Amino acid sequence: xxxxxxxxxxxxxxxxxxxxxxxxxxxxxxxxxxxxxxxxxxxxxxxxxxxxxxxxxxxxxxxxxxxxxxxxxxxxxxxxxxxxxxxxxxxxxxxxxxxxxxxxxxxxxxxxxxxxxxxxxxxxxxxxxxxxxxxxxxxxxxxxxxxxxxxxxxxxxxxxxxxxxxxxxxxxxxxxxxxxxxxxxxxxxxxxxxxxxxxxxxxxxxxxxxxxxxxxxxxxxxxxxxxxxxxxxxxxxxxxxxxxxxxxxxxxxxxxxxxxxxxxxxxxxxxxxxxxxxxxxxxxxxxxxxxxxxxxxxxxxxxxxxxxxxxxxxxxxxxxxxxxxxxxxxxxxxxxxxxxxxxxxxxxxxxxxxxxxxxxxxxxxxxxxxxxxxxxxxxxxxxxxxxxxxxxxxxxxxxxxxxxxxxxxxxxxxxxxxxxxxxxxxxxxxxxxxxxxxxxxxxxxxxxxxxxxxxxxxxxxxxxxxxxxxxxxxxxxxxxxxxxxxxxxxxxxxxxxxxxxxxxxxxxxxxxxxxxxxxxxxxxxxxxxxxxxxxxxxxxxxxxxxxxxxxxxxxxxxxxxxxxxxxxxxxxxxxxxxxxxxxxxxxxxxxxxxxxxxxxxxxxxxxxxxxxxxxxxxxxxxxxxxxxxxxxxxxxxxxxxxxxxxxxxxxxxxxxxxxxxxxxxxxxxxxxxxxxxxxxxxxxxxxxxxxxxxxxxxxxxxxxxxxxxxxxxxxxxxxxxxxxxxxxxxxxxxxxxxxxxxxxxxxxxxxxxxxxxxxxxxxxxxxxxxxxxxxxxxxxxxxxxxxxxxxxxxxxxxxxxxxxxxxxxxxxxxxxxxxxxxxxxxxxxxxxxxxxxxxxxxxxxxxxxxxxxxx
Amino acid sequence: xxxxxxxxxxxxxxxxxxxxxxxxxxxxxxxxxxxxxxxxxxxxxxxxxxxxxxxxxxxxxxxxxxxxxxxxxxxxxxxxxxxxxxxxxxxxxxxxxxxxxxxxxxxxxxxxxxxxxxx
Numbered sequence: 001x002x003x004x005x006x007x008x009x010x011x012x013x014x015x016x017x018x019x020x021x022x023x024x025x026x027x028x029x030x031x032x033x034x035x036x037x038x039x040x041x042x043x044x045x046x047x048x049x050x051x052x053x054x055x056x057x058x059x060x061x062x063x064x065x066x067x068x069x070x071x072x073x074x075x076x077x078x079x080x081x082x083x084x085x086x087x088x089x090x091x092x093x094x095x096x097x098x099x100x101x102x103x104x105x106x107x108x109x110x111x112x113x114x115x116x117x118x119x120x121x122x123x124x125x126x127x128x129x130x131x132x133x134x135x136x137x138x139x140x141x142x143x144x145x146x147x148x149x150x151x152x153x154x155x156x157x158x159x160x161x162x163x164x165x166x167x168x169x170x171x172x173x174x175x176x177x178x179x180x181x182x183x184x185x186x187x188x189x190x191x192x193x194x195x196x197x198x199x200x201x202x203x204x205x206x207x208x209x210x211x212x213x214x215x216x217x218x219x220x221x222x223x224x225x226x227x228x229x230x231x232x233x234x235x236x237x238x239x240x241x242x243x244x245x246x247x248x249x250x251x252x253x254x255x256x257x258x259x260x261x262x263x264x265x266x267x268x269x270x271x272x273x274x275x276x277x278x279x280x281x282x283x284x285x286x287x288x289x290x291x292x293x294x295x296x297x298x299x300x301x302x303x304x305x306x307x308x309x310x311x312x313x314x315x316x317x318x319x320x321x322x323x324x325x326x327x328x329x330x331x332x333x334x335x336x337x338x339x340x341x342x343x344x345x346x347x348x349x350x351x352x353x354x355x356x357x358x359x360x361x362x363x364x365x366x367x368x369x370x371x372x373x374x375x376x377x378x379x380x381x382x383x384x385x386x387x388x389x390x391x392x393x394x395x396x397x398x399x400x401x402x403x404x405x406x407x408x409x410x411x412x413x414x415x416x417x418x419x420x421x422x423x424x425x426x427x428x429x430x431x432x433x434x435x436x437x438x439x440x441x442x443x444x445x446x447x448x449x450x451x452x453x454x455x456x457x458x459x460x461x462x463x464x465x466x467x468x469x470x471x472x473x474x475x476x477x478x479x480x481x482x483x484x485x486x487x488x489x490x491x492x493x494x495x496x497x498x499x500x501x502x503x504x505x506x507x508x509x510x511x512x513x514x515x516x517x518x519x520x521x522x523x524x525x526x527x528x529x530x531x532x533x534x535x536x537x538x539x540x541x542x543x544x545x546x547x548x549x550x551x552x553x554x555x556x557x558x559x560x561x562x563x564x565x566x567x568x569x570x571x572x573x574x575x576x577x578x579x580x581x582x583x584x585x586x587x588x589x590x591x592x593x594x595x596x597x598x599x600x601x602x603x604x605x606x607x608x609x610x611x612x613x614x615x616x617x618x619x620x621x622x623x624x625x626x627x628x629x630x631x632x633x634x635x636x637x638x639x640x641x642x643x644x645x646x647x648x649x650x651x652x653x654x655x656x657x658x659x660x661x662x663x664x665x666x667x668x669x670x671x672x673x674x675x676x677x678x679x680x681x682x683x684x685x686x687x688x689x690x691x692x693x694x695x696x697x698x699x700x701x702x703x704x705x706x707x708x709x710x711x712x713x714x715x716x717x718x719x720x721x722x723x724x725x726x727x728x729x730x731x732x733x734x735x736x737x738x739x740x741x742x743x744x745x746x747x748x749x750x751x752x753x754x755x756x757x758x759x760x761x762x763x764x765x766x767x768x769x770x771x772x773x774x775x776x777x778x779x780x781x782x783x784x785x786x787x788x789x790x791x792x793x794x795x796x797x798x799x800x801x802x803x804x805x806x807x808x809x810x811x812x813x814x815x816x817x818x819x820x821x822x823x824x825x826x827x828x829x830x831x832x833x834x835x836x837x838x839x840x841x842x843x844x845x846x847x848x849x850x851x852x853x854x855x
Numbered sequence: 856x857x858x859x860x861x862x863x864x865x866x867x868x869x870x871x872x873x874x875x876x877x878x879x880x881x882x883x884x885x886x887x888x889x890x891x892x893x894x895x896x897x898x899x900x901x902x903x904x905x906x907x908x909x910x911x912x913x914x915x916x917x918x919x920x921x922x923x924x925x926x927x928x929x930x931x932x933x934x935x936x937x938x939x940x941x942x943x944x945x946x947x948x949x950x951x952x953x954x955x956x957x958x959x960x961x962x963x964x965x966x967x968x969x970x971x972x973x974x
Contacts, residue, residue, distance in 0.1 A: 633940065637910060640937035640959035645869040651963030652876060680959045687939060696940070 028103060028125040031110075034082075034118060036061045048127060050096040061123075066092040066100050081109045081121055090128065102132035150225060150246040153232075156239060158183045170248060172218040183244075188214040188222050203231045203242055212249065224249045269344075272351060274360040275322055277302040277314055289344070289367055291337030302363075305334045307341055321350045321361045331368065343372040390465060390486040393472070396444075396479060398423045410488060412458040423484075428454040428462050439469065443482055446471050452489065464493035521613040527551050530610065539617055541588030552613065555595075557586040572601045572611055581618055582695070593619040625693070632690035636683050643683070647676045678812060685816040688747070689799070692823050699741035699828060701852065706736040706770065706777065709746065717753055724762045728753075731769045738777050739851045744824050748832070751817040752781045752844050758810050759842075760785030775850050776830070782843035788836040796834070797822040805838060821846075828852065858903035858974055859883045863893035863919060864935070865911045869958070873906065873935075876963050877970065890914025894922050901930050904973050907952070909936040909943060920950035931973040 023029060028045040032038050038056050046053050049064060065074075069092055080087040086108045093101055103125035110120040145151065150167040154160050163171075163178045171178065171186060187196075191214055202209035213227045225246035231239030269286035273279050282297040290297075290305050297304075303314050310332060317327055327348040333341050346365040350358045385391065390407040394400050403411075403418045411418065411426060427436075431454055442449040448470045456462055465486035471479040513520050519536035523529050532547045540547075540555060547554075556565075560583045568578040581596035597615040601608035650673045657666070691697050714728055721728055756766045760783040769780040788796055788803050795801045800815035818832075821844075825832045830848035860882050864870035867888060874884040885902065887893035891913040897905065905923075909916035916934065923932060934947050934955040944955045953973060 633938065634910075636939075637937040640957070641866050641869060644937065644958040644961070645866060645872060647959070647961075648869070648872045648876065648963040648966075652872065655963070683959065684939070691940075698941075 023124065026126065028123075028127070030061070030123045030125075032061055032121050032123070034120070036121075039120065045125075048095065048101055049093070050099075055096075064093040064095075066094045068092050068100070077107065081107050082118065084109050084111070084118060090132065091125070092132070100129070101127060102129045104128045145245065148247065150244075150248070152183070152244050152246075154183055154242050154244070156241065158242075161241065167246075170217065170223060171215070172221075177218075186215040186217075188216045190214050190222070199229065203229050204239060206231050206233060206237070206239055213246070222250075269365040270362060271297075271302070271365070272360055272362045273302045275318055275358070277318060280360060286365070289336075289342075289365060290334065305336075307333055307335045310334075317348055318361070321348060322358060324350055324358060326350070331372075334365070342367055343369045385485065388487065390488070391484070392418075392423070392486075393481055393483045394423055395481045398482075401481060407486075410457065410463060411455070412461075417458075426455040426457075428456045430454050430462070443469050443471050444479070446473065446477070446479060452493065453486075454493070462490075463488060464490045518614045518616055521547075521552060521615070523552065523611045523613065525608050525610065527553075527611070539587070539593070539615075540585075546588075555585040555587075557584045557592050559584040559592070568599065572599050572608065575601050575603050575606070575608060577601070581622075583615075585615075593617045594622040596621075629690055629693070629696060632687065636687045639683055640680070643676055643680055647673065647680070650676065682814050682816075685814055685820065688820055689816055692820065692827070697744070697824075697827060699744055701739050702742055704738055704740050704742045704745060706738060706745075706779075707732055709742065710749065710768065710770075713746065713749055713753065717750075717757065720754075721757045721766070724757065724760070724764070726757060726760055726762065726764045726766060729765065729767045731767060736770055736772065736777060738848060740828050740848055744828060745848070748821050748824050748828075748846060749779070749781075751821045752846070755817060756781055756783040756785065756842075756844075758813070759783065759806055772850070773847075776847045777850050779846040779848075780843055781846075782841065784841040787838040787840050787842055788834070789838050793834075793836060797832075857881055857883050859885060859900065860970065861885045861887060861893065861896055861902035861905045863887045863890065863905065863911065863916070864908045865889055866908075872963070873966065876966055880967050880971075882970075890916065890919045893919050897923070897928065897930075898926070901928060903930060904970060905930060905932045906935050906970070907932055909934065909938050909947070917946070917950070920947060920952060924951055933969060933973065 025044065027042075028048055029040075029042040030038060030045050031040040037058060037060050041049075041053060041056055046056070049056065073089060073091070077087045077089065086106060088104075088106045091103050091105045093103060095101060105123060105125045107121050107123040109118040110122055111117055112119045146164055147166065149164075150170055151162075151164040152160055152167050153162040159180060159182050160178050163175060168175050168178065195211060195213070199209045199211065208228060208230045210226075210228045212224060214222055214224050216222055226249045227244060227246045229242050229244045232241040232243060234240040267285050267288070269289040270281075270283045271279060271286050272281045279297050279300050279302055282292070282294045284294075286297070287293050292305070303311050306314055313332060317330075320327055327346070329345050329347060331343065331345050334344050335341055344365045345368045346363050348361050348363045351360040351362055353359050386404050387406065389404075390410055391402075391404040392400055392407050393402040399420060399422050400418050403415060408415050408418065435451060435453070439449045439451065448468060450466075450468045452464060453467045454462055454464050466489045467484060467486045469482050469484045472481045472483050474480050513533050516533060517535055519539045520531075520533040521529055521536055522531040529547050529550050529552060532542070532544050534544075536547065537543050542550075542554070564580060564583065568580070571578045578599045579597070581594065583595040583597050584592055585595045586592050594617070595615045596618040597613060599611055599613045601611050603609065650669065654666075654669050654673065657669075688697070710730060710732075714730070717728075753766070753768075760766060764784050767780075767782045769782070771778050771780075786805055786809065789805055792801075792803050796803070797818050799819045801819075802813050802815045806813070822832050825846055825848065828848055829852040830846060832844060832846050834842055834844045836842035860877055862870050862873050862877075862884055864873065864886070865888055867886075870886045870888065874886055877884050885896055887896050889912045893905070893907070893911075894914065896902070905919075907916050907919055914922075916936065920932065931953045932951060934944075934952045935958050936943065936955065937958050939957050947955055954969065956969065
């Protein structure tokens, strides 16, 4: 049974299927209806056309048309198959993706077995794309060759048999002038006969010759042709014709001619050599560089100019060239004719002949001795920088990628501890964050930052570095990290900081003076005001501007005794300080104030350089003191009045008693009278003390006959010392008189004598000695009494002080006497001192000026 | 011979003690407990001696001395005060007082010799 009678054979079903399968795996099989609409396609069809099966079924086959082939082909095809014959031809189809494929196509019409009418076409297509493309390429090549190359054919003698259009055009001969002519009519005669000998030798031996030939056109102009001549061999293997293909290379040749002149005039040394190192050309630049001229060098070995140590280098370079490699900007040394060694940079390129063979090398060399020198200077600079500076590199995050030895040394970290760490581990923490913000802002912006940084070493010590940080930029000008160069400036910084601190201290002192409530005045040694502080202005009303340049005497009210100023000047001029709270000064507005003033001379080299006066307004204090004194005065009066009444009443009572009053009553009365008397004395002493403190005791100076005064006083005290059986011995050989306040002197001596009597046991002795030690009168009052304990001697002139050893012996003392004695002696321009030993006695010594200068 | 002695003293008890003491020596005494009374008394009858205190109510010793000076009286004035400032001594003497004593420094016995001196 034949299922497929349209195939016109009686193949078995099995054979048919096998055939179909084999066909299907290599051929594109399809079936269409009479209009060309696809009914069936096999897998290969699908695969090649790149359409999906469902996209093709029902579609007209013409969607695969490339549009590259003339319509006549398809007209012929349709005519053939619709007439019931099989069509065969080569069709270019277009796949879905736009690519093309060629198919060797056979289309057979199939008739309906019943109607015998053609109702389908079966097409079997074999892919021939590869073959078709080669054919197309070949044609295109031939066409291009015909368009670009001069193609000609000669007989064995060189007589021209054929010349293409290009040949005719370039040679400027007419074709009919060329055909039959020998090719040699085109010779330029510019090339050596050797070339042509070689040419003929090559092609006549059946080989292809290739070379560059300069030809002459009919009009006498020349043209260069890259020429390939191939022999066409006859039956016996002998060339009987030659085909020549020539490409115009005139432009190229002209260029290389120009190049030659450039090479010749170049300042760079341009040398060519063959692969064995033999020098082929030597330009004037080479002559300049090496000192050898062209005649000396062409034909020589290139190794001649290499220093002995570098001769091997030439072999290495030549070997590289043989492999087609270039050597670029290779820096080495060469020896000049005069023996001098120079640094050069050279670029060596292989020389390729027209057949593509490397036959030598061209070298362009340049003297870089100067550059090298600069480089070595730079290297030396870098080396010294490396020694002097802390050099480090970090990545963009500040992580250390490099640290030089100096960095390691100063930071005291090990290198391995630093690498990979963030640089911030070195931060001292002493500087404000703004500095680092500025730093990062600057360098992340691609700019260089410079500043002074305090860092902390591993051991906790600090060091200052003058720091310059630069971004490291790559070829695209993008930062890849940072480089920092730091110089140690710790010494400088410390000095600076010390200076700052010193300056700070001075500022503090200035501020202290400026803000002080105490008025401060600085004058020169003539007393001219150099400086006053704001407190001065506040107190006196004089501004600094008004005061500076003036003498402080503008403040004098005229109420301070002149003697005070005289005393002041004599003290400060001799380098001593002057202190007083008794100056009455006058403000700018005329009002007066009490000034507590201290003047210090500032000495240098034993001489006062300037004076500092600090004064304070003590008017209020003075007022208070006066009020206090007044209070004491009135309070004393108030105490005295009833005391007087008691005393006088007791006196009257005692007088009115009968003489025979019994002893106990009389004793009590006497005790009451003594007590009231002592109370009166105490009140007087306290009053004196208060007056003294208030400065209310003003000495009245008169001539005092001291001997007379002393005798009077002793007489008055006689009842007291005779009662204790104490002897008083006055050792006095002369009459002494002095100018002083009699009453105050009496008070001093009386106190000392009373004390001596009081603190000397019965049967004791008191001696009074008077002597002169001009300008002083010296009075010694010595007793052999209880004495003053050593530990308490320094307090003996203090107010209300009483020595321990007499408290039980003489309970009556008030502790005011010696204080008054000391103060009164001072008031009189003198002094009181003593020498005492407990259990042995005491000697008080009063010194008084014979004639006080100013009192 | 008996004289009239005017005692100007605001402490009544002390004034009477002084008076008693002088009466012991046969003198007549008048007591004025402030300066105003003292002025009235002296204007009524000039005393042989005026013993004058300084600190007194209404009119003080200075006020009395002022009046004394204005009237041109000549009888002796002896100050008996408990104010011991020299200033007061000076000023009183300037205004005509013959002497100046601190009462509390005196015993009763000391009074008569002073008064007797000016009688």
